[in-house]
Structures are given as structure tokens and as C-alpha cells.
Amino acid sequence: MKFICTQANLNKALNIVSRIINKNSTLPILNNVLLKTEKGRLKLTSTNLEIGINYWVGGKVEENGEITVPTKLFSNFISNLPDGNVEIKLRDDVLNVKCNGYKTNIKGLDAKEYPLTPKIEVKPIFKIKSNEFKKALTQVLPAISNSESRVEITGVFMKLEDLNKNKITIVTTDSYRLAEKVIYLEGANVNKEFKNILGNVNSIIIPKDTVQELARNLEDDEELLEVTISENQILFSFGNANMISRLIEGKYPDYKQIIPDKFESIITINKNGIIKGIKVASLFSNISNNSIELKLSEGSKSLEISAETSDIGNNNTKLSAENINKNLNISYNYKFLIDGFSGLDGDEVLLQVNNETLPTVLVSATDKDFIYVIMPTRA
Amino acid sequence: MTNEQLWQTVLGELELTISKANFTTWFKGTGIVSKDKEGIVVSVPNGFTKEWLENKYHKSIIKTLQDICPSIKKVTYKIGKEKSPEREEKSNIEEKSAKEYSIEKNDLYNNINPTLNPQYTFENFVVGSNNELAYAACLAVSKKLGSAYNPLFIYGGVGLGKTHMLQSIGNEILKKDPTKKVKYASSEKFTNELIGAISGKNTKSFKEMYRKIDILIIDDIQFLAGKEKTQEEFFHTFNTLYENNKQVVLSSDRPPKAIPALEERLRSRFEGGMIADVGAPDYETRLAILKTKAKEKKFEIPNESLNYIALHIQKNIRELQGALNRVIAVCELDNSYPDIKKTTNILANIISQPIKKATTSKDILKIVSDFYDVSIDELIEKNRKKEIVKPRQIAMYLMRSEIKSSFPSIGNWLGGRDHTTAMHAYDKICKEIENDKVIEQEIHLIIERLYN
Numbered sequence: 048m049k050f051i052c053t054q055a056n057l058n059k060a061l062n063i064v065s066r067i068i069n070k071n072s073t074l075p076i077l078n079n080v081l082l083k084t085e086k087g088r089l090k091l092t093s094t095n096l097e098i099g100i101n102y103w104v105g106g107k108v109e110e111n112g113e114i115t116v117p118t119k120l121f122s123n124f125i126s127n128l129p130d131g132n133v134e135i136k137l138r139d140d141v142l143n144v145k146c147n148g149y150k151t152n153i154k155g156l157d158a159k160e161y162p163l164t165p166k167i168e169v170k171p172i173f174k175i176k177s178n179e180f181k182k183a184l185t186q187v188l189p190a191i192s193n194s195e196s197r198v199e200i201t202g203v204f205m206k207l208e209d210l211n212k213n214k215i216t217i218v219t220t221d222s223y224r225l226a227e228k229v230i231y232l233e234g235a236n237v238n239k240e241f242k243n244i245l246g247n248v249n250s251i252i253i254p255k256d257t258v259q260e261l262a263r264n265l266e267d268d269e270e271l272l273e274v275t276i277s278e279n280q281i282l283f284s285f286g287n288a289n290m291i292s293r294l295i296e297g298k299y300p301d302y303k304q305i306i307p308d309k310f311e312s313i314i315t316i317n318k319n320g321i322i323k324g325i326k327v328a329s330l331f332s333n334i335s336n337n338s339i340e341l342k343l344s345e346g347s348k349s350l351e352i353s354a355e356t357s358d359i360g361n362n363n364t365k366l367s368a369e370n371i372n373k374n375l376n377i378s379y380n381y382k383f384l385i386d387g388f389s390g391l392d393g394d395e396v397l398l399q400v401n402n403e404t405l406p407t408v409l410v411s412a413t414d415k416d417f418i419y420v421i422m423p424t425r426a
Numbered sequence: 427m428t429n430e431q432l433w434q435t436v437l438g439e440l441e442l443t444i445s446k447a448n449f450t451t452w453f454k455g456t457g458i459v460s461k462d463k464e465g466i467v468v469s470v471p472n473g474f475t476k477e478w479l480e481n482k483y484h485k486s487i488i489k490t491l492q493d494i495c496p497s498i499k500k501v502t503y504k505i506g507k508e509k510s511p512e513r514e515e516k517s518n519i520e521e522k523s524a525k526e527y528s529i530e531k532n533d534l535y536n537n538i539n540p541t542l543n544p545q546y547t548f549e550n551f552v553v554g555s556n557n558e559l560a561y562a563a564c565l566a567v568s569k570k571l572g573s574a575y576n577p578l579f580i581y582g583g584v585g586l587g588k589t590h591m592l593q594s595i596g597n598e599i600l601k602k603d604p605t606k607k608v609k610y611a612s613s614e615k616f617t618n619e620l621i622g623a624i625s626g627k628n629t630k631s632f633k634e635m636y637r638k639i640d641i642l643i644i645d646d647i648q649f650l651a652g653k654e655k656t657q658e659e660f661f662h663t664f665n666t667l668y669e670n671n672k673q674v675v676l677s678s679d680r681p682p683k684a685i686p687a688l689e690e691r692l693r694s695r696f697e698g699g700m701i702a703d704v705g706a707p708d709y710e711t712r713l714a715i716l717k718t719k720a721k722e723k724k725f726e727i728p729n730e731s732l733n734y735i736a737l738h739i740q741k742n743i744r745e746l747q748g749a750l751n752r753v754i755a756v757c758e759l760d761n762s763y764p765d766i767k768k769t770t771n772i773l774a775n776i777i778s779q780p781i782k783k784a785t786t787s788k789d790i791l792k793i794v795s796d797f798y799d800v801s802i803d804e805l806i807e808k809n810r811k812k813e814i815v816k817p818r819q820i821a822m823y824l825m826r827s828e829i830k831s832s833f834p835s836i837g838n839w840l841g842g843r844d845h846t847t848a849m850h851a852y853d854k855i856c857k858e859i860e861n862d863k864v865i866e867q868e869i870h871l872i873i874e875r876l877y878n
Contacts, residue, residue, distance in 0.1 A: 072451070073446075073447045073450050073451050074447045074448060074451040075447065077451075094474060096451070096472055096474045096475065097472060099473075099474065162474045162477070162478055163474070163477035163478060163481055164473075164474070164477070165472075165473025165474060165476060165477045166477070278473075278504075278505050279473075279505040279506055280472075280473045280505065291473065293471070293472040293473065293505070296506065357622050357623065357625065357626020357627075357628050358622070358625070358626060404604060404605050425607075
């Protein structure tokens with residue numbers, strides 16, 4: 048194998064494929080990245096057996112071949128190289144790398160031993176603009192659960208049953224809060240055959256790690272991302288990369304029932320103002336429950352954010368707000384509130400409350416496709 | 427041969443031919459999903475495993491299978507969880523989880539009350555003769571807040587399920603009506619919050635917070651002993667709640683009478699409601715508890731082994747659970763079946779340990795004097811005050827019954843009394859234990875403290 052490309056391209060590729068490597072794997076070769084020339088490009092492959100990533104780097108192939116090398120070593124080495132061309136050459140099982148006076152030999156393991164990437168033989172279900180999908184994932188990711196006792200909520204729930212209306216819904220929850228985003232697809236980007244491909248599957252749960260990696264690796268542009276689903280697996284193809292992952296088996300909770308449909312007060316406030324207010328109040332919140340309080344007074348043109356811990360002190364911030372129809376003191380975990388407000392679009396946001404025990408719903412004044420449901424905390 | 431046995435045999439043979447790392451990586455979580463005349467479907471945990479088995483190990487798998495079962499011609503692989511042969515049980519679990527989801531709403535609410543552990547419910551509480559009164563009282567309280575028994579006072583030794591009962595009350599109430607304000611705290615937490623409020627000059631909000639609630643549950647109330655200011659604050663909180671017909675539930679390791687340094691007015695209030703005790707579980711109850719726990723953990727264990735655990739660990743439910751957990755952990759680790767032999771082995775060092783630590787006459791004196799709140803000197807001195815005589819006799823009794831001291835030496839320990847005094851004391855307490863439940867309970871508690 049002999050291949051030449053720029054340091055920047057190779058470095059970027061290694062950044063993308065190296066993060067999923069699982070350090071505690073029993074099989075040593077899983078710590079390696081597979082390098083393989085393919086159709087005039089170099090393909091880098093890594094996997095932790097739950098997620099697999101392929102990334103193709105453009106360059107000049109002078110001789111075909113394949114090898115695996117330790118990922119961490121290889122990517123640390125490449126990232127420290129200067130700008131310029133990198134030449135990699137395989138002699139038996141040793142990879143020698145040359146760049147601007149740097150010369151290195153890295154001992155590799157046979158590519159034949161490397162796990163084969165699963166094949167998915169069906170057509171993509173839908174396509175979506177990378178930037179749109181990236182934003183949607185970033186909005187719902189904070190509310191995802193880490194709980195190991197309930198695996199089904201440690202993933203992003205994706206509802207596919209409305210695909211015929213060119214619509215999908217993604218949901219996350221950790222049972223204290225819940226984020227729901229409705230995504231509208233362009234008609235041309237939905238595979239008309241989706242029913243045949245999906246069979247009786249009308250929703251899936253994508254593992255958290257997969258979604259995090261995807262959100263990180265997606266470019267902020269309008270290039271289309273292809274999503275393919277088959278037999279408990281999902282494949283994302285975008286740009287020079289693709290990512291394949293297993294899906295989580297299980298039944299997602301029937302989350303719709305906890306979202307209230309009526310509110311006693313729908314309060315309009317400035318987003319940045321309230322985020323700032325919460326951040327200030329958070330400094331005085333009780334460390335054990337992160338609780339801050341919102342004071343709402345009927346007919347008032349402002350709401351108050353306050354927090355108090357006896358040995359630190361207290362804080363009270365007044366913010367202008369509209370449409371307060373009820374007297375209410377209501378407490379929240381400030382972290383959850385900040386996560387929620389930060390995900391909303393626009394300057395004006397709506398705080399929709401009923402009382403101190405029912406869920407509160409945050410939504411942007413302009414974009415109603417994303418909602419964030421949060422449970423108040425008990426004083 | 428069941429599918430499971432067949433697959434185990436195949437794995438056993440394959441394990442010999444490939445490296446350990448490869449074996450654990452590629453064959454973990456695999457199993458046979460279905461089998462008909464000609465073919466077998468093997469489930470694999472992910473796509474990578476599927477590809478690898480199809481391309482690298484397919485031949486060896488087929489060959490090994492055919493050696494055992496020559497009629498097999500085809501093996502296919504499918505991504506998904508292995509379905510165990512006990513389909514029924516599986517569907518049971520699914521049903522159960524479906525139920526869980528339908529109470530998702532309540533789940534959300536329960537989570538807000540961080541002090542209550544949703545695992546503790548009446549449903550998973552095992553009732554036996556040792557705790558049926560307390561259980562019935564708790565259930566009644568959760569049904570009729572404030573009017574059934576107020577206050578409810580539960581007492582009993584460590585690890586017998588007091589906290590489980592108390593938390594169940596809270597969880598049950600929240601399940602029925604999520605808007606109810608349930609406050610659950612240990613007496614230590616109550617004290618700390620009070621101290622925090624006093625140092626922050628914030629006692630008013632402390633008072634308000636505690637007096638606005640619908641039910642106050644305080645665990646381990648005996649720790650209020652000797653904390654006068656906390657007792658006073660608790661007294662007022664208690665009165666306010668009581669007057670407004672709000673429920674109060676308390677627990678302690680001994681009856682109100684036996685809590686030293688507890689103000690009389692509090693004591694009398696504790697005794698004004700319902701007092702129920704929780705005793706050590708009998709053999710049947712212990713076995714029932716083990717069965718429930720094993721089922722909860724979906725762990726298969728023969729009755730014989732459970733029997734063995736129940737017979738050998740008698741005093742404390744927590745230890746009982748600990749022993750079961752140990753068996754589960756070891757068996758899951760080395761993938762073995764917990765038959766009686768294995769269980770005996772695993773628990774050998776827990777059970778063979780002498781349950782009673784070396785105890786000295788000095789320990790007994792100290793614990794008895796603590797328990798009855800008299801000084802050791804008073805016990806030893808010559809005086810015949812009634813409140814000293816009883817503890818002294820109990821100390822003598824314990825020295826005889828627990829550490830088998832001779833009567834002359836007991837007399838020596840207690841200020842050089844005559845051995846006949848010690849004999850008299852021993853006989854007297856023996857008789858009283860038979861006739862007087864209170865003394866029996868007290869001695870029980872002292873013995874428990876002696877060994878914990």
C-alpha cells in the first residue's frame with residue numbers, strides 16, 4: 048500500500064473515527080483503526096462493535112493495500128505533524144509514515160482480523176439537510192437519560208409513523224424533563240417505499256453515544272444526510288463518512304400523556320434575559336437540589352427569580368414578563384431550566400405553567416416544533 | 427436437548443479452538459432463537475457480530491452443530507436479543523414493563539420527591555407474623571391519612587423493614603394523589619435542617635415548611651434523644667400537624683418508653699396513637715422474602731438453596747438479602763448454577779463466622795447503662811433504687827445468658843455482690859421475660875446492640 052494525502056485531511060479523518068474506540072475492549076484489534084485503499088481513496092474504519100464509522104480521505108493511491116494500526120498512537124502522531132503532504136507506505140506489517148522530515152514506523156495488525164462492517168442492503172428511508180438534523184439532535188440531546196436501569200430512555204426515540212405526512216418526531220427524556228422535536232422533511236426526500244422497508248417498525252430508539260457522535264461529526268451545511276434502517280441497525284451516510292449503529296430494543300414510554308394540553312398561564316419573556324437571571328440565581332441555589340424559585344404574581348408585568356441558601360446568601364432578579372394570569376411560586380432545577388431555554392429559537396419564549404406539581408412546558412414564541420417539558424421540584 | 431443446552435455445548439467446543447479474547451468478543455450474548463428440522467436461527471447482539479460469525483466462524487459453528495445434531499443443514503444469524511426457552515416468563519416481564527409505562531406519569535411525580543425511594547412499595551413487602559400488625563397499620567394510614575392511627579409509631583431492630591414500611595406509606599400516598607405533600611426525613615436530617623435554619627436565622631421558613639405538609643414521616647426518631655432544642659421544635663411541629671389532623675409516622679429501634687433522654691411530653695404523645703412492633707422474621711417469612719427478591723432480580727435458584735440461606739441467616743433481613751446478592755453475583759460471574767453445594771460454598775465464610783463477637787462483661791455493663799441511661803457506677807454502687815435495680819439485674823442476667831459467666835464472677839463485676847444475688851437476679855429476669863413482653867423486647871434490643 049502506498050498513499051499520499053494532506054496532513055489536514057488525514058488528521059480530520061482520524062478525529063472523526065477515533066472517538067468511539069473503547070479502551071476496555073477484550074479484543075486488542077478493536078483498539079486499532081483499519082486503513083484500506085478503496086476506489087482511489089483511503090478508507091478509515093473504526094468500531095466498538097456498537098457503532099462503526101467509515102471515513103474516506105481523498106489523496107493519491109499509488110499502490111493498493113490494507114492494514115490496521117493502533118488508533119491512539121496513529122492519531123496522536125498525525126496530529127503533531129506539520130502542514131504538508133503525508134506519505135504512508137506498507138512494508139509487510141509495518142506502516143511507514145513520512146512527512147516533512149518526520150519518519151515513523153508503526154507496527155500494525157493484519158486487516159483480515161479486523162471486524163467486518165455490517166452491510167445494510169435496503170434503500171435509505173429518508174434524507175435530510177445536515178444542518179437541520181444536527182440542530183434538532185443538539186436540541187433534544189440534553190434531556191437524554193444516563194440511567195442504566197432503564198435502557199430504553201438512554202436513546203433518542205424516533206417516531207416514523209408520520210413519514211407519509213413527511214414528518215418525523217424525535218424525543219428524549221430522563222423522566223425529570225422531556226424534549227420533543229418535530230422535523231418536517233421535503234416530500235422528495237422521503238422514500239415512497241418506506242413502508243415495505245420498515246415493515247411493522249414504526250419507531251426506533253437510537254443509542255445516546257451514536258447520536259452524540261453523529262451530532263458532533265455532521266457539518267453545518269445543507270448537504271443531505273441519508274438515513275437507512277434495517278434489522279435493528281441504522282446507517283447514516285453523509286459527506287465522506289458513514290456511521291452504522293445498533294438500535295436499542297425496548298418499548299419507549301408513552302410520553303404524550305404527560306404533556307399538558309391546557310395551561311393556566313402562558314407567560315411571554317425574553318429568552319436571554321431569563322437565562323441570565325437563572326444563571327445568577329443558580330449561584331445561590333441549594334447545592335443538594337439545584338433549586339431556584341420563580342415568583343409569578345397575577346396581573347404583574349414582571350416575574351421574579353430567586354434563590355437562597357442559608358450559608359451563602361440570596362438573590363432576587365426581576366424580569367419583565369407578560370400575561371401572568373395566576374399567583375404562583377414554582378421551583379425548578381436550574382440546570383434543567385437553562386438546558387430548556389437554551390434550546391429554544393428566537394428572542395421571545397413562552398413559559399407555560401399550570402401549578403407547582405404539573406409539568407411546565409417551554410416553547411419558542413415563533414417556532415412551535417420544539418417543546419421542552421420540565422417537572423417543577425418540590426420545596 | 428433444549429436449545430439452550432445445545433448452544434452451550436456448541437460454545438463449549440468452540441471455546442477450545444479460538445482465543446479467549448475472540449471468544450468473549452464474538453460469542454457473548456449469542457443464543458439460539460428458534461430451531462426446526464433443518465435449520466437453526468442464532469441471535470447475535472449487533473451487526474458486527476453477525477458479519478463476523480457469517481464470514482469467519484460459520485464453518486466451525488455448522489460443523490460443531492452437525493456433530494451433535496446431524497439433521498441440521500442451515501444456520502442463519504439474526505440481530506436481536508436471544509429468546510430464552512421460557513417464553514412464558516419473558517412475556518410476563520413484558521407485561522410487567524407495560525404496566526410500568528402506564529404509570530409513567532406517577533413515575534415522574536415520584537421522582538420529584540428525592541427522599542423517597544420508589545423501590546419501596548407495599549407490593550414488594552413480604553408480610554409475616556412478625557410484622558403483620560405494623561403492616562396493617564401502615565396500610566390503614568396510607569388509606570386514611572390522619573384519621574386511622576395518628577401518630578403511628580413503628581419500632582423494631584435493625585434491618586427488619588421499618589424503612590421499607592415508612593417509605594411505602596409515602597410512595598403509596600403519592601401514587602394515589604401526587605399533589606399530597608409528603609415529607610420523609612431521618613431525625614438526623616430534621617436536626618440538620620433545623621440547625622441550618624437556626625444558623626441562617628431562618629427558623630420561620632423552617633417552621634412553615636414543616637407545618638404545611640400532609641404527612642410527616644421521621645425515621646429513627648431515637649436519635650432525637652438528648653437534643654433538646656430539636657425535640658422542642660419537633661414537639662411544636664408535631665402539635666401543629668396533629669391539631670390539623672395531618673398524619674405523623676415515626677420509627678425507632680425501641681418503644682417510646684425505652685428511648686432515654688426523651689422529654690416526657692413527647693413520649694406521651696408518641697404513645698397516644700398506635701404503636702406497632704416489627705420483630706425478627708420467622709423461617710417461613712424469610713423464605714418468602716428470599717423468593718420475592720430472587721424473582722425481582724429474575725434469578726433462578728433452587729428452593730433447596732433458598733432454604734439453606736433462610737435457615738442459616740436468621741436475625742436480619744438486610745443480611746438475608748446480602749447473602750442472596752452474594753450468591754447471585756458469584757453465579758453470574760462464573761456462570762454457574764446455584765445448587766445447594768455451590769450456595770454452601772459461597773456463603774461458607776459468611777455463615778461459619780461466629781455470629782457473636784467476643785463480648786465481655788464490661789461491654790454488657792456499658793450497653794446496659796447506656797440503654798437505661800444510668801451510669802456504670804450507679805449499677806455497681808450499693809443502692810436499691812428501683813430504676814437502678816432493674817438494669818443491674820438485667821446486666822447480671824445477660825452476663826449469665828450471653829457470655830456464661832459464673833455467678834461469683836458476676837457478683838464481683840457488680841461491686842463484689844454475693845453469688846446468690848446474681849443467681850436471684852438471673853432467675854427473676856428469666857421469669858419476667860416469660861410474663862412481660864416489654865422486658866423481653868428491651869432485652870432483645872440490648873442483645874442486638876451488643877452484637878452490632
